[in-house]
Amino acid sequence: MLFDINKNILKEFEEGLNTLNPEKSKIPARIIGYGEISTVFIIEHPSFHSLVFKRIPVFSSREEAEYYDGILQEYLQILKDDVGIDVAQSQGVIVETSDGRIVYYIAQELIPKSNIANSFITSVDDKDNTNVFKQVVIEILKVKTFNDRSSKIKVGLMDKYLTGQLKTLREIYIREIYN
Numbered sequence: 001m002l003f004d005i006n007k008n009i010l011k012e013f014e015e016g017l018n019t020l021n022p023e024k025s026k027i028p029a030r031i032i033g034y035g036e037i038s039t040v041f042i043i044e045h046p047s048f049h050s051l052v053f054k055r056i057p058v059f060s061s062r063e064e065a066e067y068y069d070g071i072l073q074e075y076l077q078i079l080k081d082d083v084g085i086d087v088a089q090s091q092g093v094i095v096e097t098s099d100g101r102i103v104y105y106i107a108q109e110l111i112p113k114s115n116i117a118n119s120f121i122t123s124v125d126d127k128d129n130t131n132v133f134k135q136v137v138i139e140i141l142k143v144k145t146f147n148d149r150s151s152k153i154k155v156g157l158m159d160k161y162l163t164g165q166l167k168t169l170r171e172i173y174i175r176e177i178y179n
Helices: 007-015 061-084 126-149 160-178
Strands: 030-034 039-043 051-059 090-096 102-109
Touching: 007 090, 051 061, 061 090, 061 102, 061 160
Parallel strands: none
Antiparallel strands: 030 039, 039 051, 051 102, 090 102
16 A cells, blocks of 8 residues: 555544534544545544545445546556656545445645645746746646557546646746747
8 A cells, every 4th residue: 555544534534524614524624625526635633644635425336436446546557657747646545434425535645735836836936937837848748649649548637727827837938938
């Protein structure tokens, strides 16, 4: 296992989760992000001090969650090994609650907020932003190259936040070129 995750504590968190006010849960948590079908938490427990958890509560059976985990792990492996993208280390954990709900968590290492693109680009100068933009373009080109060469598998990386960041970085890059 990548991370030493105590499944009993994660189950206790899930069973005591106040989804409207997670900071008031039996084991408090802070929401730090949202995805299409997930919520990203920092769980305030000493066992989880260096992790974030993406909570995906949409599975009707353990088999569905296991199938999803298999697809996710395969996808991350393709991004890493075949595409050449440095992906965040991720570990899936299936939690089955006492009342039979199946919730899938993706554990990842907690990185400083200042290292996340939308925070980073607002805290550095235009030269650093240009370098970030260039690196983003290089990573996107890796995806395009893979997709052009692969007839069976296609991958993607864009999310709703990256689009706005790219626009900001592109404007900085264009200013640098024309100034």
